[in-house]
Amino acid sequence: MDLAALRQEYMRAGLHEKDLDADPFVQFDHWFEETLQAGLTLPNAMTLATATKKGRPSARTVLLKGFDAHGFVFYTHYRSRKGREIEENPQAMLLFCWTELERQVGIEGRVTQVSAAESDEYFSSRPLGSRLSAIISPQSEPVDSREDLEKKLGEASKRWRDSPPRPPHWGGYRLAPERFEFWQGRKDRLHDRLCYRKLGDAWKIERLAP
Numbered sequence: 001m002d003l004a005a006l007r008q009e010y011m012r013a014g015l016h017e018k019d020l021d022a023d024p025f026v027q028f029d030h031w032f033e034e035t036l037q038a039g040l041t042l043p044n045a046m047t048l049a050t051a052t053k054k055g056r057p058s059a060r061t062v063l064l065k066g067f068d069a070h071g072f073v074f075y076t077h078y079r080s081r082k083g084r085e086i087e088e089n090p091q092a093m094l095l096f097c098w099t100e101l102e103r104q105v106g107i108e109g110r111v112t113q114v115s116a117a118e119s120d121e122y123f124s125s126r127p128l129g130s131r132l133s134a135i136i137s138p139q140s141e142p143v144d145s146r147e148d149l150e151k152k153l154g155e156a157s158k159r160w161r162d163s164p165p166r167p168p169h170w171g172g173y174r175l176a177p178e179r180f181e182f183w184q185g186r187k188d189r190l191h192d193r194l195c196y197r198k199l200g201d202a203w204k205i206e207r208l209a210p
Helices: 024-035 082-087 117-127 128-136 148-161
Strands: 047-051 057-063 065-070 071-078 089-100 103-113 170-184 194-199 200-207
Touching: 024 065, 024 103, 024 170, 047 082, 057 071, 057 103, 065 128, 071 082, 071 117, 089 170, 117 170
Parallel strands: none
Antiparallel strands: 047 057, 047 089, 065 071, 071 170, 089 103, 103 170, 170 194, 194 200
8 A cells, every 4th residue: 555645635615814703612613513514423523632741642532522612621531641641731732633524623722620510410411331431440541351341340330220420530621722723625735724822812813834
């Protein structure tokens, strides 16, 4: 396979300053609605990039579970690798890649935990199996075997039945944006990259070279 020969020409659309909303949250909402209308699979899937205090990076895909003017929310194990990295270095980045629409959105900012009440509300809405897994899984830690995990899941199911409580090690995070970048693929790799940077209470829009 010749990987160097794998290419795609981007021809779907352009992104012009005059078409942008002054508020990046509103602009994101417009684009997200278009992913829903287009029927994309898992449009709320996003790459979460974190780093240790010393700058060693890691990334993984998580699911966006809410967003508003305060930020973008996801849920996970607080003692997982990402949780530990957020604790020591709360600066992180989210990246949405909507290939079918030839679009990406990058969002950078500071991450904090959501309230216990928010975590409780979301946890109670999850499927039973997902709630039980959150209780028994020491996320990111070595385990003896899958059979051991399944055994613990069965034990938790017998103990809690259909009302497992949210474990204290599991809950939500909110990334409060300081920078957005909206990327639209264009012909001849002359892509549109429009960046919002937060300056006080306002947002400055800049075009970046592709």
